[in-house]
Amino acid sequence: MIGKLPDDVLQAILETLPVEFSVLDKDDKVLAWNKHTTRIFKRAEAVVGRDVRKCHPGKSLQKVETIIAEMKAGKRDKAQFWIDLPIGPKQELQKILIEYYALRDKDGRFLGVMECSQNISPLQKITGQKRLLD
Numbered sequence: 001m002i003g004k005l006p007d008d009v010l011q012a013i014l015e016t017l018p019v020e021f022s023v024l025d026k027d028d029k030v031l032a033w034n035k036h037t038t039r040i041f042k043r044a045e046a047v048v049g050r051d052v053r054k055c056h057p058g059k060s061l062q063k064v065e066t067i068i069a070e071m072k073a074g075k076r077d078k079a080q081f082w083i084d085l086p087i088g089p090k091q092e093l094q095k096i097l098i099e100y101y102a103l104r105d106k107d108g109r110f111l112g113v114m115e116c117s118q119n120i121s122p123l124q125k126i127t128g129q130k131r132l133l134d
Contacts, residue, residue: 014034015034015035017034018118019116019117019118020033020034020035020038020039020040020041020116020117020118021033021034021114021115021116021117022043022114022115023103023112023113023114023115024052024068024112024113024114024115025111025112026072026110026111026112028051028052028053028068028113029049029050029051029052030047030048030049030050030051030052030055031048031112032048039117040085040087040096040117040119041117043055052064052068053065064100067079067100067113068100068113071100071102071110071113072110074108074110076102077101077102077104078099078100078101078102079099079100080097080098080099080100081097081098082095082096082097082098082120083095083096083098084096087119094119094121095119095120095121095124096117096118096119096120097117097118097119097120098115098116098117099115099116099117100113100114100115100116101113101114101115101116
């Protein structure tokens with residue numbers, strides 16, 4: 001990144017990004033997440049500092065562990081998948097894009113993992129063009 005952001009601006013950016021994310025350290029401990037009150041995948045604040053294995057449902061845990069192990073080994077930098085999930089008061093199925101990214105320093109050393117989730121159902125409905133200020 002070029003330049004330095006003041007902490008309050010960085011905090012505002014992280015809450016404004018159109019995706020929710022969680023960050024794990026190199027030891028698989030949950031460091032932080034954004035959009036706490038509006039998350040698709042809600043979690044208690046007590047999860048901060050916990051091992052990620054205690055935060056994932058059993059049926060997906062082995063896959064999450066594989067992704068993280070491959071990132072640590074340098075075999076993978078990204079994993080992307082999507083699921084249909086009932087959301088909202090009517091529990092309508094929404095397409096949720098989930099992406100895992102390896103976090104590495106400038107020398108390529110593994111620092112942790114960022115998991116990003118986004119409801120892409122509205123994006124799937126986009127057609128044509130909409131120009132700036134239209």
